[in-house]
Every structure is written in structure tokens, then in C-alpha cells.
Amino acid sequence: MISDLNTSTRFLLGPGPSMVPPRVLRAMASPLVGHLDPEFLRVMEDEQTLLRLVFQTKNELTLAVPGTGTSGMEAALCNFIEPGDAVLVAIMGFFGERLAEIAKRYGAQVDRLERPWGEVFDPAEIEAALKARKYKLLALVHAETSTGALQTGIPEIASAAHEHGSLLVLDTVTSLGGLPVEIDRWGVDVAYSAAQKSLSCPPGLAPITVNEHARQALQQRKTPVGSYYLDLIGLEKYWGEPHAYHHTAPISLHYALREGLRIVEEEGLEQRFARHRAFAEMLWEGLENLDLPLLVPAAQRLTTLSTPQIPATVDDALVRRRLLDEYNIEIAAGFGPLKGKVWRIGLMGHSSRREHVRLLLGALEDILMNG
Amino acid sequence: MISDLNTSTRFLLGPGPSMVPPRVLRAMASPLVGHLDPEFLRVMEDEQTLLRLVFQTKNELTLAVPGTGTSGMEAALCNFIEPGDAVLVAIMGFFGERLAEIAKRYGAQVDRLERPWGEVFDPAEIEAALKARKYKLLALVHAETSTGALQTGIPEIASAAHEHGSLLVLDTVTSLGGLPVEIDRWGVDVAYSAAQKSLSCPPGLAPITVNEHARQALQQRKTPVGSYYLDLIGLEKYWGEPHAYHHTAPISLHYALREGLRIVEEEGLEQRFARHRAFAEMLWEGLENLDLPLLVPAAQRLTTLSTPQIPATVDDALVRRRLLDEYNIEIAAGFGPLKGKVWRIGLMGHSSRREHVRLLLGALEDILMNG
Numbered sequence: 001m002i003s004d005l006n007t008s009t010r011f012l013l014g015p016g017p018s019m020v021p022p023r024v025l026r027a028m029a030s031p032l033v034g035h036l037d038p039e040f041l042r043v044m045e046d047e048q049t050l051l052r053l054v055f056q057t058k059n060e061l062t063l064a065v066p067g068t069g070t071s072g073m074e075a076a077l078c079n080f081i082e083p084g085d086a087v088l089v090a091i092m093g094f095f096g097e098r099l100a101e102i103a104k105r106y107g108a109q110v111d112r113l114e115r116p117w118g119e120v121f122d123p124a125e126i127e128a129a130l131k132a133r134k135y136k137l138l139a140l141v142h143a144e145t146s147t148g149a150l151q152t153g154i155p156e157i158a159s160a161a162h163e164h165g166s167l168l169v170l171d172t173v174t175s176l177g178g179l180p181v182e183i184d185r186w187g188v189d190v191a192y193s194a195a196q197k198s199l200s201c202p203p204g205l206a207p208i209t210v211n212e213h214a215r216q217a218l219q220q221r222k223t224p225v226g227s228y229y230l231d232l233i234g235l236e237k238y239w240g241e242p243h244a245y246h247h248t249a250p251i252s253l254h255y256a257l258r259e260g261l262r263i264v265e266e267e268g269l270e271q272r273f274a275r276h277r278a279f280a281e282m283l284w285e286g287l288e289n290l291d292l293p294l295l296v297p298a299a300q301r302l303t304t305l306s307t308p309q310i311p312a313t314v315d316d317a318l319v320r321r322r323l324l325d326e327y328n329i330e331i332a333a334g335f336g337p338l339k340g341k342v343w344r345i346g347l348m349g350h351s352s353r354r355e356h357v358r359l360l361l362g363a364l365e366d367i368l369m370n371g
Numbered sequence: 372m373i374s375d376l377n378t379s380t381r382f383l384l385g386p387g388p389s390m391v392p393p394r395v396l397r398a399m400a401s402p403l404v405g406h407l408d409p410e411f412l413r414v415m416e417d418e419q420t421l422l423r424l425v426f427q428t429k430n431e432l433t434l435a436v437p438g439t440g441t442s443g444m445e446a447a448l449c450n451f452i453e454p455g456d457a458v459l460v461a462i463m464g465f466f467g468e469r470l471a472e473i474a475k476r477y478g479a480q481v482d483r484l485e486r487p488w489g490e491v492f493d494p495a496e497i498e499a500a501l502k503a504r505k506y507k508l509l510a511l512v513h514a515e516t517s518t519g520a521l522q523t524g525i526p527e528i529a530s531a532a533h534e535h536g537s538l539l540v541l542d543t544v545t546s547l548g549g550l551p552v553e554i555d556r557w558g559v560d561v562a563y564s565a566a567q568k569s570l571s572c573p574p575g576l577a578p579i580t581v582n583e584h585a586r587q588a589l590q591q592r593k594t595p596v597g598s599y600y601l602d603l604i605g606l607e608k609y610w611g612e613p614h615a616y617h618h619t620a621p622i623s624l625h626y627a628l629r630e631g632l633r634i635v636e637e638e639g640l641e642q643r644f645a646r647h648r649a650f651a652e653m654l655w656e657g658l659e660n661l662d663l664p665l666l667v668p669a670a671q672r673l674t675t676l677s678t679p680q681i682p683a684t685v686d687d688a689l690v691r692r693r694l695l696d697e698y699n700i701e702i703a704a705g706f707g708p709l710k711g712k713v714w715r716i717g718l719m720g721h722s723s724r725r726e727h728v729r730l731l732l733g734a735l736e737d738i739l740m741n742g
Contacts, residue, residue, distance in 0.1 A: 010405065202622060226476055330408065
């Protein structure tokens with residue numbers, strides 16, 4: 001027989017999932033109604049209203065894809081790519097790589113523009129590439145979870161994309177709800193995110209928003225969308241009229257997301273961004289005092305995810321294991337070229353709190369200074 | 372401001388989600404650990420052990436796809452189809468149609484074998500079609516949620532598929548956990564299901580199992596799987612060694628599924644099937660007494676989902692609305708050619724209880740007999 005579930009109480013200070021507020025856990029545990037129950041349709045309507053608020057958009061086609069962040073990424077690409085389409089991907093880390101990989105699977109001719117992991121693009125560099133060849137779509141990451149770098153200049157990049165006839169698809173997985181994401185003002189055509197980062201909900205839903213321009217492109221496709229499950233036409237017909245069956249929505253996760261978004265609304269976006277900044281700065285100062293300098297220069301640094309460099313004398317895996325086993329703190333390892341070189345410390349949503357920063361710095365001090 | 376979540380307490384007697392036991396809701400509301408936490412990897416291992424039990428299989432590649440049942444259907448097809456492959460789909464309802472639609476999206480040449488909705492296939496008919504043309508894959512539904520019909524003769528169909536060099540993909544969405552599903556003994560190559568039917572967990576995970584024969588076919592693909600999110604090679608590398616990041620697992624839903632599967636184990640499969648049968652028979656007798664004869668003959672009838680025919684004098688939508696508004700009971704409408712002709716009444720998992728049958732029959736009697 002398999003025993004009772006009995007997991008430890010972790011401080012989740014990695015790249016996600018972040019810590020879920022008790023209110024959200026309670027909402028999630030409500031008894032279920034059906035996925036076509038009029039009461040559930042109202043739950044989804046509320047979610048859409050609140051998602052528009054955090055995306056800072058009026059886009060009608062704003063909903064949550066029934067899967068984790070990666071399903072959002074795949075939906076944002078496969079709905080707008082037809083086999084043979086030219087796609088430009090600006091890559092500065094792991095999730096840029098994943099964008100390129102998924103675009104290829106849907107038959108795109110992918111051109112890659114690359115910066116070393118930890119750096120970001122000068123918008124002029126992207127514009128030059130858009131000028132050199134006609135692309136159906138430009139995809140890039142706003143907040144690179146693998147490096148801790150923030151791509152600035154999104155409005156300029158969006159203008160360049162539109163000037164050259166491309167749609168802009170933006171990954172806001174690690175920014176939405178923790179850093180400003182202004183879909184309408186910036187002119188982003190398609191953006192997606194994930195529930196378990198700065199929105200502090202359990203993983204399993206991927207918010208997405210699509211403007212009218214991209215929606216027209218979707219409606220004008222010559223071929224059906226490659227994936228049925230992620231087909232936005234089907235998803236939209238379920239979320240809106242005629243509320244036609246497409247999939248059985250993950251009811252409990254919607255209860256959770258609705259509650260998590262209510263918390264965002266109550267706190268207010270500006271206050272929430274300021275809180276993320278304040279505790280990130282507290283963390284950065286503490287890390288520097290521990291001789292753990294940050295990989296990314298301050299101007300391009302995410303406040304939601306920080307990447308201190310690991311000194312050569314320190315055993316990466318041992319420190320992470322001791323944090324988990326002795327302090328119940330989760331932080332994450334670096335990926336790819338940053339493996340063994342940085343840690344990834346997330347202060348997202350409910351995890352972004354003074355007491356968590358103080359605890360982590362204290363624990364790191366114990367382990368690094370006192371062995 | 373959006374108000375507190377305040378949904379009604381429904382009796383979920385439709386085609387899913389079924390009612391979720393309080394133990395499962397409580398497990399789901401546990402604080403989260405990370406998706407690569409050693410404790411979470413053990414949760415997934417437990418789930419795999421329990422899924423093998425309900426699928427009655429030793430298949431190593433047994434896991435839960437991070438999406439609803441439709442994502443399981445798509446995963447079961449897209450991992451085994453390459454563009455141009457010939458695929459045979461045996462269609463006797465809505466979900467057979469969906470199998471054909473998804474196979475087409477992944478580039479298959481789809482041949483359709485059809486029976487009117489409510490009927491099932493004679494295995495000899497399927498064998499004749501397998502003989503007439505070489506197919507990479509045969510897909511069909513074991514328990515048709517749109518009609519209430521059970522496809523019998525799966526072992527014969529599996530033998531025929533193998534004799535003619537085809538893989539058998541079986542939809543067990545509405546059978547797994549409520550009706551016998553014997554993957555190994557029957558010789559099914561790939562089967563998938565959904566958490567929210569007879570397993571009585573919240574929707575959002577799709578159990579899948581793949582035997583060695585199909586796994587080899589997967590490894591021998593010439594092209595990458597069309598979907599990245601549903602790629603079983605990536606999913607398997609996360610569930611098993613090296614536990615490589617593929618997506619951020621929906622932690623809370625895994626807590627729920629593990630608990631729901633423990634309940635299945637505690638009850639015992641045979642007892643569980645017998646319970647589903649006993650309350651289905653009680654329902655059928657009651658429906659017949661109300662002059663609501665069943666669409667499907669007894670020998671092919673699902674015990675998990677029943678489809679009484681609606682008399683011409685009865686207003687389909689009005690009865691369902693009154694059941695919901697006055698009694699908090701959800702049952703579902705018919706689909707496609709059965710729209711307005713049948714209701715779909717699910718007694719799945721925790722919903723399959725004497726008190727629910729009694730309540731539903733009483734409510735129907737009130738509405739139909741006493742206006």
C-alpha cells in the first residue's frame with residue numbers, strides 16, 4: 001500500500017512553482033462544479049477580466065491554456081505558424097532555445113539570433129534582422145528564467161516587427177504579475193505566461209493574450225492548427241459563446257487562478273512590482289555581502305529571478321542539497337552554459353517576502369561561512 | 372472587484388468531472404513542493420505504481436500527461452504518427468470522430484470505419500479493414516462517452532491489429548477505474564484516460580500507458596514528435612531518470628491523482644467494478660420505470676455512463692435546467708446525432724453511490740410525472 005501524502009513544508013525560492021497563498025489553496029479545494037455549469041462559465045469570465053488587468057490589455061482573446069507554461073509557449077507558436085513560414089527567434093537563454101525548437105516542430109523555417117546567456121539584445125540588432133528577411137513571426141523572451149535577464153526595449157522591438165510585417169510573440173512567464181507587462185501600450189501581438197510564477201498559483205494553467213491583428217492571422221490560416229488541444233479557435237469557442245465543448249477544463253486550477261488573480265488585483269500592480277523590486281534589492285545586497293556577485297548587470301536584472309555566481313571553491317550541488325535538507329529551502333541550479341556557474345533564486349508572488357530573503361541569506365551564510 | 376468564489380454544491384452525475392472525494396480535495400490543497408524536489412519525484416513514482424495497477428499492466432512507460440483527457444488522446448496519437456502514415460479509426464461516436472480529426476492534424480492518411488452512434492463494432496469488421504490495407508495504427512474508443520456504448524472484443528481486435536502490423540491505440544477515458552481495462556492481457560499497445568471520470572480526481576491529468584512494442588516504434592521515428600508539450604520521450608525523461616526538466620508539473624493535481632488512486636487501490640478493482648455495475652443496474656431499472664428506455668442494449672452498455680432516451684413530449688433542456696437549478700444535479704445533453712434524443716448520466720467513481728441514484732430518480736420523477 002502507498003502511504004499518506006506527507007511532504008515537507010518548503011520555502012520555494014527557485015524559478016517556480018512559487019509559494020501558493022493559503023487563500024488560493026482553499027479556493028482550489030472547493031467541491032467542483034461541471035465544466036459547462038453556468039457558475040463555472042462565470043468563473044472563467046472573472047478570470048478573463050483579471051487576466052486582462054495583469055496583462056494590461058483590452059484583448060478579447062485572453063484566456064488560460066489548460067496546461068503548464070510550456071503549453072502556453074506551444075499555443076503561442078503553433079496557432080500562428082503554418083508549415084514553411086519563416087520565423088525569427090531571438091535567443092538569450094534556455095527558453096529562447098525552446099521557442100526555436102517548438103517553432104521547428106510546427107514546420108517553421110527558423111532563423112536564430114543569439115546573445116550569450118546572461119546578456120540581452122539591443123533592439124537595433126533585432127530590427128536589422130527583421131529588415132534582412134521577411135518573417136511571419138518574431139518570438140522572444142521578456143524575462144529569461146534560465147539567466148535572470150530582462151529584455152528591455154519591447155516597444156521598439158514591437159514597432160520594428162510591425163514595420164516589417166511580423167507578429168511579435170512574447171514570453172512573459174517570469175515577468176507577468178511581478179514586473180510591468182504592458183501588452184497594449186507596448187504593441188505585443190501575442191503573449192503567454194504561467195500560473196506558478198509571480199501569480200503564485202499552482203502550475204497547470206498558462207495565461208495567453210492575443211490582439212486583433214494576431215487573431216486575424218489565426219482566422220486567415222490556410223491549414224488547421226497543428227495541435228488540436230492547443231488550438232485557440234477551439235479554446236475561444238469554449239471560453240466564449242457558444243461555450244462549445246473542447247476539453248474538460250481543469251476546474252480546480254481555475255478556482256485557484258481566479259483567487260490568485262484576485263490577490264493581485266487587491267494588492268495593485270504598481271505596489272506588487274515595487275514589492276518585488278524592494279525584496280530583490282535586499283537579496284542582491286545580501287548576496288554581494290556574501291561574495292556572490294550577480295551575473296546580470298543591474299539595469300537588465302529581473303526582480304523576480306536572480307542569478308548569483310557561484311565561487312569556484314563552492315560545491316554547487318552540496319549547497320543546494322543542504323539548503324533543502326537542513327532549511328527546507330528550494331533554490332535552483334543553472335542550466336546549459338550556466339550549469340555550476342550560477343544559482344537561480346526566485347522571489348515571485350507570495351515567495352517575495354522580507355522573511356524569505358532574510359532566511360535564505362542567513363542559511364547561505366551558515367553554509368558558506370561556517371561550513 | 373471580483374467577489375469571493377461561491378459556487379453551489381452540485382451532484383455531478385454527468386459525463387465528468389465526477390464528484391471528488393474530500394480526501395482528494397484535501398491532498399490537493401497541501402502546500403506545494405518543487406517539481407524536481409526528491410519528495411515530488413517519489414509522488415510521481417507512487418502514481419506510476421498505482422496507474423499500473425488500474426491499467427492492469429507492467430508497462431514501464433506509464434505516466435500522466437499534464438493536461439486533460441484530450442491531451443492524452445493527442446499524446447497517444449501524435450507520438451506514434453508521422454506525416455503520411457496510414458491510420459485506421461473505428462468511429463462509433465464523438466470521441467472516435469475526435470481521434471480521426473487529431474490523427475489528420477498530425478499528417479496521417481486517415482481511413483474511417485463507422486458504426487451509427489450507440490452501436491459498437493463486430494471485431495471481424497475491423498479485422499477485414501486491417502486486412503485490406505496496411506495501417507501504422509488502429510485507434511478506437513473502448514467506452515464511448517457520447518453514446519454510452521462499450522466496445523467489446525478488444526483482445527480479438529488487438530490480435531488482428533498485431534497480425535496485420537498495426538499498433539492498437541485505445542481510449543479508456545470513461546472505462547478506466549470503473550470497468551475492467553486489462554492492458555497486458557488484452558494486448559493493447561497504447562491506452563490513455565482522464566483523471567476526472569471513474570478515478571474521481573479533478574480534471575487536468577491524463578493517464579497513459581505504452582507497451583514495449585509501441586515504445587520501440589516511438590524510438591524509431593524518423594521525424595520528431597509534432598508536439599513538444601506532449602512528446603512522450605521528453606515526458607519519460609522527466610518522470611524517470613535522469614528526471615530532466617521538460618515542463619513544470621501540475622504539482623497539486625498530482626497530489627490529487629495519487630490520493631484518488633490510493634482510494635481505488637483500497638477499494639479493490641473488482642469491488643469497484645461491481646459497485647459501478649450495481650448502481651448502474653439500479654439506475655437502469657428506475658429509468659425504465661419512468662418510461663425512459665436505454666439507448667444501448669444491455670450487453671454493450673457502459674456501467675459508468677448511461678443514455679436514456681428522451682420521450683418526444685419532454686423538453687430536454689428544461690428538464691436539465693430544472694435538475695440543476697432546483698436539485699443541484701448535473702446530467703448532460705446528447706451530442707451530434709443524439710442531441711435532444713438522449714441524456715447522458717454518469718455514475719463514475721465517487722459519483723456512483725446509492726443515494727445519488729435514488730436522488731436523481733426521485734428528482735426525475737418529480738419533474739416528469741408531477742410537472
